[in-house]
Amino acid sequence: MISDLISNTLRFAILLVLQLFVFNNIQFSGYINPMVYILFVMMLPFETPVWLVLFSSFLLGTLLDIFCDTPGLHGTSVVLLAFLRKFVLNLFSPRDGYESNTSPTLYQLGFGWYIWYASIMVLIHHLTFFLLEAHRFAELHKTLFRSLASGLLTLVFALLYQYLIYRPGSAKS
């Protein structure tokens, strides 16, 4: 339990810094802005109470908003994502439920499961974010393109994170 707390707090801080100083500076053709920080919400253990998921995501989103000069934008989309997380997890749950003391990661549930879970989560967040940012339907096709393109890049980073950085041994113990 305690090690879960420490590793998730660390992930919170690292993803916040990476998002601010690395991923926000990725400017592919002026459109694409991957938002890898939602990995924090995606990787919280299954047993985390929903109110805790909500509060921690709210904190993460609001901190990002303070630094990005976008009051409420990251906050709204990441809190919505945190609320819908439970439903997405239920949607993909195995027949006899998830094992206790595990997290939704590629190592514990396999590539096929993870890619579905990650795609839905990324899509929810990016669509909310870019629709709220543009806030008009006149540019709908542009907004959808931005969400899909940025989402794809976020997904690539999410997979890289699972393969390169995340160590399954340290989180299981």
Place this chain on the structure above:
Amino acid sequence: MRNLVVFFYRNVNLFVFIILEGFCLFLLYSRNHYQKAAFISSSNRIAGDIFTTVNSMQEYFHLKETNENLAIENATLRNLLRSAYHAVDLREKSVNDTSYHMQYRYITARVINNSVNRRNNFLTLGVGSLQGIKSEMAVITSNGIVGITKDVSPHYTSVLSILNKEARISAKIKKNDYFGSLYWEGGDYRIATLSDIPTHVPLAVGDTVTTNTFSAIFPDNILIGTLSSVKVKPGDNFYTLTVRFSANLKNITHVYVIKNLLKEEQKALEEKSQNDK
């Protein structure tokens, strides 16, 4: 009463969600007068300090370019100086008064935060109200316009970039002075749209687009860019024009903030004659 408590207890997650999401949405929609919530913006002292530190590191990577730009600008300024002396000599011979009144003051500033990849982009400058910055002043670089100042704190200023859906700038074609309205439609950060120019005006790709003084923010004839495409939609009375910015908005490190000393006078006069109608 007991039932109410049980009801709240059962749905605690839903209520937490509604409260947090409500707060975020409130922030999102009150952003236009967010001087009130000024602590959530990068005019904020702490955020500003952190960006200053990171930016002072990033500046090293741009040193070469900045030097080149400075050298070019120095050369331009030297040329201006010589011609200025010449003009003054002439004037003293022919006109016997102080007919020139200073209208614009230029203040240099360092860009400490910038973005071009969002739909609504802002910059943060390392100068503030202590240096005499107010909101609604023009911001330019040595080769083009950048935006208009928005919120000001004692040490920092946030700038509404021209790459923002709120930004609309009055612009004119330099060769014949027809004016239109310039705005950004999102997407490519190098290209803007110019509207409201009637189709009987002769235009060509490559024509220079500059600012005019209609909004009392920009001085006359500050370069914006050049026309990159000139099209007419069938049945339309106005051109569909795209303008390629002359300033590269992605790698600016130093800008000038322009203070119009006669702005209040122009605005007050215009308001007076509109109210008299």
